[in-house]
Amino acid sequence: MRMANGESINDAFARARKGDRAAFGQLVMMVQDRLYNAVYRMTGDRDEAADLTQEAFTKSLEHIGSFRGEAQPYTWMFRIALNLVLSRRRSMKVRHAVSIDAEIKSNTSDDQMSRLRERLESNVPSPADRAEHNERLRVVSDAMDRIEPEDRALLVMRDIDGLDYNEMASVLEVPLGTLKSRLFRARMALREMVTELGGA
Amino acid sequence: MASQKEQLEELLTSYIDGVLSDDERKAVESYLDGHPDLRRDINEAIADSLALQSMPHVTAPSGLTESMEQHVERDALLGASNSSNKSGRNYAMPRFAIAAILLAGLGIGYFVYDKVSHERGTIAIELPRDDSRNSARENAGGEAGPATPESTFKPGDLADAAPPREPELDSRLGMPGTNNTGTSTQSMTAPAPRSLAFRNVAPAGDPDLMSLPESELTQDGRVLMKLNIDTQVVEAAEMSLAGFIADNQLELSNAALSLGGRDEAQAAKKSELEAVDKSGFDNDRAMTKSSAAESKQDGYFEKLKESDQIRRVAIVKNIRVDQIDTLRQLVDRAPGSNEATVVAIDNPEAAALVNKDDAGGQLQMSQTRADWSELERAAYRARPGDRLRIQIEDPESPGKSEEILTIDAEGKIPKSNLEVKGEDLTTIETAIADELEFSRGAGAARPRVNVDPLQAMPDSVHLEPEQVVDLLVIIQGPAPLPSTTAPMIEADPSELAPFMPATQPAESIE
Numbered sequence: 001m002r003m004a005n006g007e008s009i010n011d012a013f014a015r016a017r018k019g020d021r022a023a024f025g026q027l028v029m030m031v032q033d034r035l036y037n038a039v040y041r042m043t044g045d046r047d048e049a050a051d052l053t054q055e056a057f058t059k060s061l062e063h064i065g066s067f068r069g070e071a072q073p074y075t076w077m078f079r080i081a082l083n084l085v086l087s088r089r090r091s092m093k094v095r096h097a098v099s100i101d102a103e104i105k106s107n108t109s110d111d112q113m114s115r116l117r118e119r120l121e122s123n124v125p126s127p128a129d130r131a132e133h134n135e136r137l138r139v140v141s142d143a144m145d146r147i148e149p150e151d152r153a154l155l156v157m158r159d160i161d162g163l164d165y166n167e168m169a170s171v172l173e174v175p176l177g178t179l180k181s182r183l184f185r186a187r188m189a190l191r192e193m194v195t196e197l198g199g200a
Numbered sequence: 201m202a203s204q205k206e207q208l209e210e211l212l213t214s215y216i217d218g219v220l221s222d223d224e225r226k227a228v229e230s231y232l233d234g235h236p237d238l239r240r241d242i243n244e245a246i247a248d249s250l251a252l253q254s255m256p257h258v259t260a261p262s263g264l265t266e267s268m269e270q271h272v273e274r275d276a277l278l279g280a281s282n283s284s285n286k287s288g289r290n291y292a293m294p295r296f297a298i299a300a301i302l303l304a305g306l307g308i309g310y311f312v313y314d315k316v317s318h319e320r321g322t323i324a325i326e327l328p329r330d331d332s333r334n335s336a337r338e339n340a341g342g343e344a345g346p347a348t349p350e351s352t353f354k355p356g357d358l359a360d361a362a363p364p365r366e367p368e369l370d371s372r373l374g375m376p377g378t379n380n381t382g383t384s385t386q387s388m389t390a391p392a393p394r395s396l397a398f399r400n401v402a403p404a405g406d407p408d409l410m411s412l413p414e415s416e417l418t419q420d421g422r423v424l425m426k427l428n429i430d431t432q433v434v435e436a437a438e439m440s441l442a443g444f445i446a447d448n449q450l451e452l453s454n455a456a457l458s459l460g461g462r463d464e465a466q467a468a469k470k471s472e473l474e475a476v477d478k479s480g481f482d483n484d485r486a487m488t489k490s491s492a493a494e495s496k497q498d499g500y501f502e503k504l505k506e507s508d509q510i511r512r513v514a515i516v517k518n519i520r521v522d523q524i525d526t527l528r529q530l531v532d533r534a535p536g537s538n539e540a541t542v543v544a545i546d547n548p549e550a551a552a553l554v555n556k557d558d559a560g561g562q563l564q565m566s567q568t569r570a571d572w573s574e575l576e577r578a579a580y581r582a583r584p585g586d587r588l589r590i591q592i593e594d595p596e597s598p599g600k601s602e603e604i605l606t607i608d609a610e611g612k613i614p615k616s617n618l619e620v621k622g623e624d625l626t627t628i629e630t631a632i633a634d635e636l637e638f639s640r641g642a643g644a645a646r647p648r649v650n651v652d653p654l655q656a657m658p659d660s661v662h663l664e665p666e667q668v669v670d671l672l673v674i675i676q677g678p679a680p681l682p683s684t685t686a687p688m689i690e691a692d693p694s695e696l697a698p699f700m701p702a703t704q705p706a707e708s709i710e
Binding site for chain 1: 206207209210212213214216217241244245247248249251252253254255257258259260261
């Protein structure tokens with residue numbers, strides 16, 4: 001990822017480590033959406049995600065001097081964000097069951113929702129196909145809210161944030177084989193939850 | 201050392217992600233054949249994975265960075281006034297410094313440093329709302345990927361081929377995304393490909409396969425790839441394709457076709473296909489296809505004629521050979537009865553026909569189409585021990601002769617005594633034809649020869665992993681694509697208001 005001036009994350013990070021104030025700001029601009037999206041998918045709550053993303057950036061800046069260069073800058077920042085998410089999950093012991101549907105419902109009445117759904121459905125080109133796709137998305141989203149935060153984080157890293165195995169292993173500081181094994185178990189946990197929720 | 205179970209889990213993870221080598225994949229599939237329950241779980245896990253990948257990308261709230269200043273300021277103030285804090289007052293000062301860094305760095309406003317009391321820090325901050333971040337995004341241009349989907353996606357653009365989530369899709373998924381004026385107002389936007397520069401070389405307003413520049417497809421040895429996608433997973437497949445292209449920094453140089461919803465264009469295309477079908481196809485390679493391959497081609501052609509809705513056509517340029525199968529698997533593994541095949545055009549005449557302006561590119565492509573083995577055929581180099589089927593159509597004698605021969609230890613074809621070790625199939629065919637023609641003396645008609653490897657040694661088919669090729673990717677699906685500019689939701693704005701949180705004022709963390 002590069003800014004318009006051609007600067008990459010690594011360039012900006014390197015400058016930020018040397019105390020360049022503008023560079024850290026640029027770094028934030030480059031990664032904030034990606035990091036926020038990942039945190040949101042791990043927490044299921046927009047406000048909480050914004051709060052944690054901010055905190056992750058703040059901590060990144062505080063500790064940028066101790067960055068040893070053993071990971072990519074984004075991976076390092078992701079690890080900070082992940083630790084914050086898991087730490088908060090553990091302290092809250094509260095599961096946020098926010099799904100796509102729930103999010104929409106939280107903003108509107110049932111009547112509005114049903115009216116919109118009717119309208120949407122009336123515009124869907126292939127209702128059966130779309131319905132199936134939407135249903136899977138809904139169930140998977142719900143299931144994500146219900147599995148263990150650690151499993152959820154793994155799935156977010158891989159399938160939503162698009163980290164590769166090496167990056168994930170770097171974030172979690174585990175060997176590659178262990179990472180893959182954990183990822184498999186996380187997927188099976190999700191699968192089990194999807195089945196429990198009546199999905200495929 | 202990992203247990204057997206852990207090793208299996210590792211393999212299955214890679215299988216789900218489609219990153220196994222061919223041999224490993226076959227081994228896993230063979231294992232799954234014996235474990236149908238596990239296979240079902242794995243298939244469903246793949247579908248889950250694709251569903252996660254297709255989830256809409258959520259962008260950071262516009263007030264995030266400025267809220268961050270307040271957050272930092274608050275912490276600084278709390279730190280300064282809280283003597284129990286382990287860092288005490290010393291903690292506060294770095295926080296102020298952080299606030300200043302963020303403000304200076306982000307360039308999103310200015311702050312007035314009125315005074316910093318040693319008793320209690322005070323900072324007055326004045327920030328413009330919303331605009332600054334948007335302009336920063338614009339400055340980031342099209343390469344910021346997920347951070348800038350709104351700025352990179354334009355209707356009709358190449359992004360249409362490896363699409364960010366379209367507003368209509370959000371709507372279909374029950375997601376807010378587009379108001380009835382077609383203006384994006386929701387921050388839930390597409391997972392736009394990362395670090396991907398799109399370049400639309402198709403003429404504006406005429407995004408059609410036939411308008412692809414000739415140079416794209418007419419070079420010898422060009423590898424084409426066809427991805428025939430089941431309707432139910434076309435979006436997921438598109439997402440996978442986009443992600444793969446982005447992750448591997450590949451250049452997507454064409455997004456040519458988007459016929460869905462355009463009845464007239466579809467009808468015209470179908471008519472062209474049928475017309476060219478009747479005209480036949482004059483190509484040596486096609487004429488000498490095995491009956492099985494021809495049957496497969498016919499099936500494909502029929503399917504193509506029926507498929508009025510080719511969804512996407514794109515040329516993926518400069519893809520390494522060792523990435524091709526991963527790309528193919530990404531689509532092939534999607535749930536449903538998908539078919540992913542690769543077309544290797546190893547004949548310049550056939551390649552030229554693919555792009556013939558007046559005759560429906562798809563048809564010619566279908567005639568030169570084969571499956572993955574065709575790519576292997578293109579990469580075949582004869583080795584001792586290979587068994588070859590040699591078919592000869594000799595104008596001097598009616599009928600067609602066929603013989604199966606094994607290349608001897610010296611790399612020669614018995615009987616003909618031709619040295620063919622390391623030669624590709626076209627060279628072997630030419631050599632045999634030359635020999636027959638020569639043996640018949642001057643004036644004899646040249647025989648037509650076709651050679652197919654029946655059983656090749658493992659190292660006979662070898663594409664260098666780092667070899668770079670171009671792919672033509674076609675994604676089909678009957679679901680018509682709505683116009684990217686057409687409003688999907690026709691509703692009273694007030695009814696949609698609850699779904700439009702993007703215009704919320706920046707919020708404070710307090």
